[in-house]
Amino acid sequence: MKLINVVGARPNFMKIAPLVSAFGSTGCIDQFLVHTGQHYDSTMSEVFFTQLGIPRPDINLGVGSGSQSVQTAAIMTAFEPVLLEQAPDAVLVVGDVNSTIACGLVAVKLGVKLIHVESGLRSFDREMPEEINRVLTDSISDLLFCSERSGVENLRNEGVADDKVFLVGNVMIDTLLRNRTKADESPILEDLHLAPGEYAVLTLHRPANVDDSRVLSRILDAVETIAAYHQVVFPVHPRTRNSIESAGLTDRVARIPNLRLIDPAGYLDFLKLMSSARVVLTDSGGIQEETTILQVPCLTLRENTERPITLEMGTNHLVGSDSELIVEAYHQALGARTSPVEVPPLWDGQAASRIAAIVQEQFAAAPV
Numbered sequence: 001m002k003l004i005n006v007v008g009a010r011p012n013f014m015k016i017a018p019l020v021s022a023f024g025s026t027g028c029i030d031q032f033l034v035h036t037g038q039h040y041d042s043t044m045s046e047v048f049f050t051q052l053g054i055p056r057p058d059i060n061l062g063v064g065s066g067s068q069s070v071q072t073a074a075i076m077t078a079f080e081p082v083l084l085e086q087a088p089d090a091v092l093v094v095g096d097v098n099s100t101i102a103c104g105l106v107a108v109k110l111g112v113k114l115i116h117v118e119s120g121l122r123s124f125d126r127e128m129p130e131e132i133n134r135v136l137t138d139s140i141s142d143l144l145f146c147s148e149r150s151g152v153e154n155l156r157n158e159g160v161a162d163d164k165v166f167l168v169g170n171v172m173i174d175t176l177l178r179n180r181t182k183a184d185e186s187p188i189l190e191d192l193h194l195a196p197g198e199y200a201v202l203t204l205h206r207p208a209n210v211d212d213s214r215v216l217s218r219i220l221d222a223v224e225t226i227a228a229y230h231q232v233v234f235p236v237h238p239r240t241r242n243s244i245e246s247a248g249l250t251d252r253v254a255r256i257p258n259l260r261l262i263d264p265a266g267y268l269d270f271l272k273l274m275s276s277a278r279v280v281l282t283d284s285g286g287i288q289e290e291t292t293i294l295q296v297p298c299l300t301l302r303e304n305t306e307r308p309i310t311l312e313m314g315t316n317h318l319v320g321s322d323s324e325l326i327v328e329a330y331h332q333a334l335g336a337r338t339s340p341v342e343v344p345p346l347w348d349g350q351a352a353s354r355i356a357a358i359v360q361e362q363f364a365a366a367p368v
């Protein structure tokens, strides 16, 4: 069987790593790796390939940045000739970024089977570009692999046939479990002079939080208050750096004592930073899941989440972007008892092997 795997943006890399490895172990899947080039800075892309042992992409489409439509269209235009030339049996896409829907759409338009990993997640917030990408990708996929039960239920509610849907666990957690020991050796805490359990980590990049200067300012007010209690380490996403500059907030950010801005961190350094943090504040999707496994309190600076299992497990709390509510949630998180939480079903490091077995079986019997 010939399979094209697609990656494009940072959160795709930790998802594809265990899949490439599991498909390789089958001995009967010929893989071709496409990088769309949606993310291109080495801190946003290359470092993950090196640290996670992902093979070099067979091709990089080099599309770069652009508006939602320009970027999506550029990926489609660049991916189509690759697909025609490679003529795979299936295309596999992960997550919910623009590269996911763009390549998925090209595949199905050419009659190539589409496999979606991390299927069925729904925030029910159509203002998020990712929610549009998720709904559309799932509606055209032939095999849909879910990381949590809510995904299966959402797909059923949308009328997706049960026999296309598989609950397999979380490939991003496969990567976390595989790299935890290595991450423990990261020198990032010493480099930043941080004591374990004595600092907070902040990440921000959602357009809803960073592209509107009023919302960004509200979040910064909360960060300033929190920074009076704990050092706050803030690896700054390029979108956020641009937003801070264009909103004229650079000096304000620089004046917050105890707020440490750093470049986007590599996988191992970031895993180490999260694991030893007192609390994590984020608007990322993946970090909500990683902190669940690491048992670190996570305050999600959003009104909704497509990953409700993280709320059920008790590590994640939705706090929105109101400064007072963020600070209140921070104090609550510090006071909360840290009793061991349950681990979501199937988040056991074996999700990619389950996916490889199912793909092999489905394509061996008869093309899906």
Ligand code: UD1
Pocket (backbone or CB within 6 Å): 009, 010, 011, 038, 039, 040, 041, 044, 065, 066, 071, 096, 097, 098, 099, 129, 130, 205, 237, 238, 239, 242, 285
């Ligand atoms: C994208 C994904 C988002 C994911 C995030 C992780 C979509 C719709 N969004 O958002 O789901 O959570 O990646 O990071 O696909 N830039 C650089 N260097 C890079 C990449 C981006 O400087 O290597 C800057 C550019 O100014 C670009 C901006 O960041 O315009 C945003 O990048 P883009 O890929 O459009 O979206 P993200 O915000 O990264």
